[in-house]
Amino acid sequence: MKTAAALVIGNELLSGKVADANVLALARELRRLGVKLRRVVMVLDDLDTIADEVRALSAAHDWVFTSGGVGPTHDDVTIEAVARAFGVSIEVSADVERMLRSHYGGRVTDGHLLMARVPSGARLVATPSMPWPTVVMRNVWVLPGVPEIFRMKLPLLCDEIGCERPFVSLAVITSLDEADLKPMLDAVVAAYPDVEIGSYPRWGDLAWRTKLTFDGLVPERVRAARDAFVDRLPLGTPLQTE
């Protein structure tokens, strides 16, 4: 199973001024691609911290997706941090510089042109539908923090990574509480090690107290685990399936 990590960058997130929206969008897209998101790290706009995280996450996962820190101001240090993580210098992409000059015309400034900097050796991924290039350094995708633009970039992943084998998710919602259904659940967890099984209490809803989830890459196995759990519930237990 392919794995991924996300590095979410921004003082504004850790100070609670802005709610992150990119983790959820990325997590859902990776599920559709059949890639397991194993870790998310959220850090401040600090060059060394970002560089250390990029290096560690890159070594431990098939792909890393960074979010944020790609503008022209003092708090935008992601490109420099990615270069430092891999011990490469920063160069100016002639292609991106040309696009910036064409976009801003006569009012282009040195600030705008800072956005043409890329780590040496990075690829620039673009498609006809997403002509503005995305910086990919080895297995690290450098994505912008602005949620609208972040989401616009996600379709690139399917082209590059493939999306033939999405995760399958099924669920059962019951009136039993977690402690009551634990013995039935433990038996199914033991019998289906290849299916990821989750149990989530629902706050305040006494009619539907617990949601059980069943996830995996093989649809038949996921369905079998779900059915095995339902079969173990006491006869007449109210349930909903999803």
Added chain:
Amino acid sequence: MKTAAALVIGNELLSGKVADANVLALARELRRLGVKLRRVVMVLDDLDTIADEVRALSAAHDWVFTSGGVGPTHDDVTIEAVARAFGVSIEVSADVERMLRSHYGGRVTDGHLLMARVPSGARLVATPSMPWPTVVMRNVWVLPGVPEIFRMKLPLLCDEIGCERPFVSLAVITSLDEADLKPMLDAVVAAYPDVEIGSYPRWGDLAWRTKLTFDGLVPERVRAARDAFVDRLPLGTPLQTE
């Protein structure tokens, strides 16, 4: 300045089934307490991973707040992981067991009683308004993942940590773009190293393109940095202050 980290636990978050709501609530509360949230790590329901993170985050921050994994089912491993992080055993809290037996009465099960387990040496923090105890192991607060209950626990932090000196935040919104205002901003960033200054583009809003934020623990310094930036803007630049 006191620092904190959050460890957010749950397969359901990394698979995109559920949107995390606890990071934002915690970040806002810590701001009110004047504590700097420096790192958030989101991991799967994996015992070793959680134990390793708890150990590392606890050593590097004044406080750590965990979210999730505290119920009775197979995917609830936070208590065990916290115990493992500090090399202590798990014991049953007689006080919590008594509360569980009193709450569930005749229908109490072994599953329910699993929720009385605490790492050996942990404190149980309770107040008259929040009688259900919260497990605190050294500098690690073990909080539940259900957002409604997570938020109910946050007032405990002010009692335990203090909340006399909150962060002060000011902001300026302008019609200039980030690249245009970069030279003025860089000068203020250099002159006010004790004020954290952020620059955020606003997507799609041409009238108010960029939001600048000014944050710190000393109100006069934050205000002075904000005013110094406004003074450098070209005369007649449209702006809003917050």
